[in-house]
Amino acid sequence: MDAWVSAILSGVLLGLAYGLAAIGLNLIWGVMKVINLSHGAFIALGMFAAYFVFHSFGISPFVSVILILALGVVVGMLAYFVALHRVISAPELSTLLSTYSLSLIIIGLGTFVFTTNPRAIDVGLGSIKLFGAYIPASKVLTGLYSLIFTAALYVFLFKTWTGKAIRAVSMNMTAAQFMGVNTTFILSLSFGIGIALAMVAGALIASVFPFTILSGGIYELKSFVICVLGGLGSPLGALAGGLLLGLLENVLTLKMPVGYVPFIEFLILVVILLVKPSGLLGKE
Amino acid sequence: MADVILQVEKLSTGYGEVQILWEVSIQAKRGQLTTIIGSNGSGKTTLLRAITGIIPAWSGRIIFNGEDITNVPAYKRADMGLIMVPEGRMLFPEMTVYENLEMGAYNKRARQKIKESLEFVLHLFPRLKERLNQKAGTMSGGEQQMVALGRGLMGCPELLILDEPSLGLAPKLVLDVFDVVKKLREEGITMLLVEQNVHLSLMLTDWAYVMAEGRVVMEGSGEELEKSDEVRKAYLGI
Ligand SMILES: Nc1ncnc2c1ncn2[C@@H]1O[C@H](COP(=O)(O)OP(=O)(O)OP(=O)(O)O)[C@@H](O)[C@H]1O
Ligand SMILES: [Mg+2]
Numbered sequence: 001m002d003a004w005v006s007a008i009l010s011g012v013l014l015g016l017a018y019g020l021a022a023i024g025l026n027l028i029w030g031v032m033k034v035i036n037l038s039h040g041a042f043i044a045l046g047m048f049a050a051y052f053v054f055h056s057f058g059i060s061p062f063v064s065v066i067l068i069l070a071l072g073v074v075v076g077m078l079a080y081f082v083a084l085h086r087v088i089s090a091p092e093l094s095t096l097l098s099t100y101s102l103s104l105i106i107i108g109l110g111t112f113v114f115t116t117n118p119r120a121i122d123v124g125l126g127s128i129k130l131f132g133a134y135i136p137a138s139k140v141l142t143g144l145y146s147l148i149f150t151a152a153l154y155v156f157l158f159k160t161w162t163g164k165a166i167r168a169v170s171m172n173m174t175a176a177q178f179m180g181v182n183t184t185f186i187l188s189l190s191f192g193i194g195i196a197l198a199m200v201a202g203a204l205i206a207s208v209f210p211f212t213i214l215s216g217g218i219y220e221l222k223s224f225v226i227c228v229l230g231g232l233g234s235p236l237g238a239l240a241g242g243l244l245l246g247l248l249e250n251v252l253t254l255k256m257p258v259g260y261v262p263f264i265e266f267l268i269l270v271v272i273l274l275v276k277p278s279g280l281l282g283k284e
Numbered sequence: 285m286a287d288v289i290l291q292v293e294k295l296s297t298g299y300g301e302v303q304i305l306w307e308v309s310i311q312a313k314r315g316q317l318t319t320i321i322g323s324n325g326s327g328k329t330t331l332l333r334a335i336t337g338i339i340p341a342w343s344g345r346i347i348f349n350g351e352d353i354t355n356v357p358a359y360k361r362a363d364m365g366l367i368m369v370p371e372g373r374m375l376f377p378e379m380t381v382y383e384n385l386e387m388g389a390y391n392k393r394a395r396q397k398i399k400e401s402l403e404f405v406l407h408l409f410p411r412l413k414e415r416l417n418q419k420a421g422t423m424s425g426g427e428q429q430m431v432a433l434g435r436g437l438m439g440c441p442e443l444l445i446l447d448e449p450s451l452g453l454a455p456k457l458v459l460d461v462f463d464v465v466k467k468l469r470e471e472g473i474t475m476l477l478v479e480q481n482v483h484l485s486l487m488l489t490d491w492a493y494v495m496a497e498g499r500v501v502m503e504g505s506g507e508e509l510e511k512s513d514e515v516r517k518a519y520l521g522i
Pocket of ligand 1: 299322324325326327328
């Protein structure tokens, strides 16, 4: 019984973090119509940022995550101008290639600097007893933080001028320009926020699981599956998709080896794309 | 004589390699309604896109409020009070009516006056009052046009540009749109109107231009143009 409770709780908590990363992917798609193939690389970068700050200054990822958020926005905006600005109105293949090269560069440099040895962050917060099951506190905080970041993004998108401008650009870029929206700024900011969410999710997950510079790929796959589950272009759908995937993988691993998880995720991706390409929870 | 708010001088532009506009010159005067008529594909929307900065000018100049804005980016033109109500309405479909109106007041000048503007718009379109929380994409064509006009007015326009506001509307609603244009003119709002309803717009307008194949081929007061044989033959079907 405890194993089930623990699996379900883990599923929800990790699912929220997967959802956060997926919301970043979703935002970039929704606003820019760019499939960000560098998402996983930035997730890994977030992991290493948290690792570096933790081991150099002893600052917990649950503190440095604010720094990593800010860093992510800046890095993402720079990456936009370097890799995307000139090809943003070109056919989709160009932006795919462009974000893919970004990913290759990050992972190449990362492998050179950090090697592919596994790392871990042990925040040493112990466990918390929830519904009769012992859950690592870092996992609980990871879920909680993900929820807070998602809520904050939601408030930003719906309650501030800049957030509303982001939504407006995602719906009709030309009309947004007519309203006086600086669309170049909004596009770069959206990429910055999307990247920041990926890095933040990475930093949080790094407090739970060991990782290497190549780990991002696994989580990028999860982000894609989640977006397909929740429907591209819908942030709340991404959150729901994250929960669903988190639950699925944690409950399934009670009965089968962990190594099957990526295979099952990939299967879900393919089946949904065949059956309902707009996403399981998505609109037509 | 009223002063000139918009002066387009020998403007040429196009898409890619294809030239659409050939040395187009028009002007709009403060407090007046200026109209551009012309058949489908004559370049009216292209001219408005160049004026608002969505596409660059290849040559020529655009002067707005005494300032050369030919190379000013589109979003800054909105800040200056050059406000466009685009062809096809281009609302933000997933936003509520209220949010659409709010986005209309995004530009720097308009943000401070958002309350007064909203009052003015809801006075002009009382029907929008009950619809403020409805998603704009779910409204009927006529209602959407009201939101589009309202959104434009929220921008505190120095010059309000309307691209075929009556397009695709039922005859009764077309008359409603012209009613609004008339009211706005009486309020002293400077407008540049592009219309297919030649008769209705020529009756209202202070000055009109006729475009054909990317050039201005005729200009005059509404009355003059309505009497002209060419306009009658080409656009009024008489
Ligand atoms: N985005 C575009 N790319 C290439 N050509 C375009 C584009 N938009 C318009 N054109 C061409 O430019 C010419 C003028 O089009 P424009 O839309 O300016 O005409 P219009 O006078 O507004 O017509 P309508 O009354 O149908 O709205 C047309 O031949 C059209 O095919
Ligand atoms: Mg047109």
